[in-house]
Amino acid sequence: MLFNMLLQWSLPGTGGPTPEASSGELQHPAMPNVEVMTGSSVVSSTMVMAKLPFKAAEAQAGQPVMFRRQEENWLRVTELKGERRTFAYVIRQRL
Numbered sequence: 001m002l003f004n005m006l007l008q009w010s011l012p013g014t015g016g017p018t019p020e021a022s023s024g025e026l027q028h029p030a031m032p033n034v035e036v037m038t039g040s041s042v043v044s045s046t047m048v049m050a051k052l053p054f055k056a057a058e059a060q061a062g063q064p065v066m067f068r069r070q071e072e073n074w075l076r077v078t079e080l081k082g083e084r085r086t087f088a089y090v091i092r093q094r095l
Helices: 002-010 053-061
Strands: 033-038 041-047 065-067 073-078 086-091
Touching (some): 033 053, 053 065, 053 073
Antiparallel strands (some): 033 041, 033 073, 065 086, 073 086
């Protein structure tokens, strides 16, 4: 029952939140800037439409990603709206 309530809450037209902002405008997915990096140098830069930063990185890489540690080749995702947060990812390697 709780699952059904949550599902209804998230569906448009069911009494839950709508995709409209308080100003009446539709909310669109963010278009973060995704940069392919080698060390501290930018190799390429692209804007990708995605709701989440890691989804933008995966769209650019075409493969699953994970957070960067100290890898030489990586992806930098910068949100262009709001707080301008930056995220660092690498392509996930298979074990």
